[in-house]
Amino acid sequence: MRFSKLFGKTLRQTPSEAEGTSHQLLLRAGMIAQEAAGIYSFLPLGWRVLRKIENIIREEMDRVGGQELSLPVLQPIELWLKSGRYASFGKSLFTLTDRKEHVLALGPTHEEVITELVHKYVQSYRDLPLLLYQIQTKLRDEPRPRGGLLRVREFIMKDLYSFDVDEAGLDESYQKMIQAYKNIYARLELPVMMVEADSGAIGGKESHEFMVITESGEDEIVYCSNCGYAANIEKAQSAKTFVPSRSPEQSEGEALNLEAKDLLPVKEVATPGAQTIEEVANFLGISPCQTLKAIFYSADAEFIFIVIRGDLEVNETKLKNVLKRNELRLASENEVREKGLVAGFASPIGVTLALKIVADNSITIGSNFVAGANKPGYHLKNVNYPRDFQVALLTDIALAKSGDNCPKCTGKLSSTHGIEAGHVFKLGTFLSEKFGAFFLDGNGTPKPIVMGCYGIGLGRLLAAIVEQSHDNKGIIWPLSVAPYQVYLCPLHLDNPEVSSAAEKVYQELQKRGIEVLFDDRNDSPGVKFNDADLLGIPLRLTLSPRTLQSRSMEAKWRTKKEAQLLPLGDATIEISRLLNTLQIKG
RNA sequence: CGGGGUGUGGCGCAGCGGCUAGCGCGCAUGGUUUGGGACCAUGAGGUCGGUGGUUCAAAUCCACUCACCCCGACCA
Structure with missing residues (x-):
């Protein structure tokens, strides 16, 4: 190619709209051009890179036995209602109405379509296992596109779907895909960290993400350098430390030496002006981990009362998952007041049973906590679960953080940021059951196909390479994808x-x-x-x-x-x- | 959706009531140049995001609106 004939110019000055490194360099190099928020054209140079990435992915998919096909962008909305993901995708789903007033979705992903398709063609265990994939444009109305190619509304993605007869088969497909992904990243010279992940709107049980570690990444990762445990913050667990019971009493000069099982009687204590956990802890001369925090959410319009130990934060993703709700937000002050609760002094004790209380299991690690008295200016001490209050759900809803104990070993957790450069999910059978995608096993018994899905966004990968491989002069492409x-x-x-x-x-x-x-x-x-x-x-x-x-x-x-x-x-x-x-x- | 910011030639910016809207880069033509973003000369290119208002006069003030960016919410 002669430079003089090349469409697209290099820019000396960075367009002001670009903030992130990859965004700036790709614009300056004339590889991409923005058309609207989160919508880009690929110019010839950028397109060459994208096609090379695509080919590498295709080769690795074919190598493990994937069969490529093409699926429609326009999808009948019924498919989404049938799977139940119309609700979980929510506003991210682009829809349009055709001339017959029929509503269609612009595919944000293709699990529905492929399951429907496989349902038509697979009847026997002899047809399985099956690995089908497509490399196509997907559309999602992201609430906030950002970072150039890193988070967009229209993007090309490789999605592979696996179909197996049982969990063991799924495990095998899953491992195969993980290896294929590792091969892809190796060929792209992109170092990644594989982390446990939340499966989000896609649904399913087990899930892993491949993260490109960079400070500019929008995902937070928690990991243990001792044993190798690594997880997206949304999913990460930590071993909650045991808290010895004591201080409110000691702070009053009573020299107590209590066992965890020694539960003291609840006592009201005046805490004028102390509303936040920090203020209360300071006022009483105790540590935040000896308090219970009350937080209020609205989950699909239902009011939820959360109790968690004072030193911990709520992980909203975990909470959303255990509640099985789509929309979660902090309750407004008004909503809290309407429920007869006093913000800053709210207590799980004595609240009406009509309120759903969800507690983090940290409240069982320790005893004789300080909690609100549900009365301005007062807290209760020696609060103990389950003696003093009941909860609807007791589980892990805490946010892991750097410095916490590793859940798998004796090490400490660290945290860093990354770009999600690939995501694999074990879907299980929920989609095949909804779509009636059953097969007959060797005994003639109908069983639902066990599914997995495996996605990689090509543009995101391209941007991640640039984030990862550049200097102050510009991009440094690996030979495998250089234009x-x-x-x-x-x-x-x-x-x-x-x-x-x-x-x-x-x-x-x-x-x-x-x-x-x-x-x-x-x-x-x-x-x-x-x-x-x-x-x-x-x-x-x-x-x-x-x-x-x-x-x-x-x-x-x-x-x-x-x-x-x-x-x-x-x-x-x-x-x-x-x-x-x-x-x-x- | 909440908070903040920005819209002026292709890109980066100045002008913030007064005459014909400027500058740098880029672009075109001619000439001189050439080992890390050369120079001279000439030139093309703008309904100042849009709509409405205030005014003798609006890029400039006011209102509304649209778009884009950032933070948050949200999100494979």
């Missing part, structure tokens, strides 16, 4: 010797099947070198009167500081050899 392998950069193009030598090298490289971007512009060296660096093409070849004097050209890798001189005679052979060894290594 071109070689940047041919002649200087003094008005010099006939240079131009004819460059043309010759250009032709020869192309003959060898090497992808070359030929900078045939008559610009100054600085312009060309800077564009070469910005575009991030792995190998730069410079030809100039100077190098021609020694019958050579200069070769410089984007990743290296130093350049080397290659004799002109067999330079293209040498380059082809270098690229091949690298390609194999990659």
Whole structure:
């Protein structure tokens, strides 16, 4: 490709709309262009990269026996009502109405369609297992697109769906896909961390995400460097520390030495002005972990009373899951007041049974807690569950955080940020049951197909590579996905010797099947070198009167500081050899 | 949806009641240049996001509205 003919210009100044690194570099390099919030065009350079990523993914899917197909973007809304995910996807589902007033969804994903399809064609265990995939545009009306390609409303995604006869088969498919994903990231030279994940609106039980670790990532990850436990914060657990019972009494000078099982009688204590956990703890001279915190949510319009130990925070994803609700938000002050509760002094003790109380299991780790008295200016001490109050649900709804104890070993948890670069789910049978996707086993018994699904967003992957691999000059593409392998950069193009030598090298490289971007512009060296660096093409070849004097050209890798001189005679052979060894290594 | 910000040639910005709306980059033409974003000359390109209002006069003030960005909510 001749640079002078290339559609899309490099920009010297970063468009002001771009904040994140990958967004800025991709815009400046002329790889993408924004059309609307979260909607992008891929220009020729960006599109080449995307297609290379796509091919790598396709090869790895085919390698494990995946069969590619194409599924519709326009999907009858009935499919979504049938699966029950119309509600869980909520406003993220784009819909439209056709001329017959029939409502259609613009596919945000394709589990419904594929399950319906498989239902039609699979009747026997002999048809299973099955791995089907598609690489297509998906649409989601994200509440807030951001970060360039990292979170968009229209995106190309590879989705593979696995169909097995039983859990064991699903496990096998799941492991296969995890390996395929690892192969993909390796070929993209993208280091990832595999973490336990929440399955969100997709539904299902077990789920893992592949995270590209970077501070700019929007997901938070909690991990243990001792045993390797790693999970998305939404899912992460921690071992809650036991809290010795004591302080409110001691703070009054009573030298008590209590066992956890020694429950003291509830006593009211004045705590004027102390509303937050911190204020109460300070006032009483105790630590926050010896208090109980009351928090109020509205879950699909139902009022929920949460009790959790004072040192912990509520994990809203966990809460949403245990409640099996779609919409969760903090209750407003009015809603709290209407229920007869006193914010800042609310108590689970004595609240009407009509209120649903959900508690974190941390309230059983410790005893004689301080809780609100449900009366302004007062708290209760020596509150104990279940002696003093009942709950509808007692489970883990706490947010894990850095510094907590690892749930799997004796180590401590750390936290970091990452970009979700792939997500695998064990769906189980809930979709196949809803769609009647059953097969007959060897005994002639109908059974629901056991499903899994495995997604990778291509644009997100592309952006993640840039986030991960760049310097202050620009992008550094791995050879496997670079838009071109070689940047041919002649200087003094008005010099006939240079131009004819460059043309010759250009032709020869192309003959060898090497992808070359030929900078045939008559610009100054600085312009060309800077564009070469910005575009991030792995190998730069410079030809100039100077190098021609020694019958050579200069070769410089984007990743290296130093350049080397290659004799002109067999330079293209040498380059082809270098690229091949690298390609194999990659 | 809540909070904040920004809309002026392709990109980055200035102008914030007064005359013909400027600057840098980029673009075009000619010339001189060329190893890390060269220089000179000439030139093209803008209904100042939109609508309505105030005024002798609006890019500039007011109201509404739209779009985009950031934080939060939310979200594979």
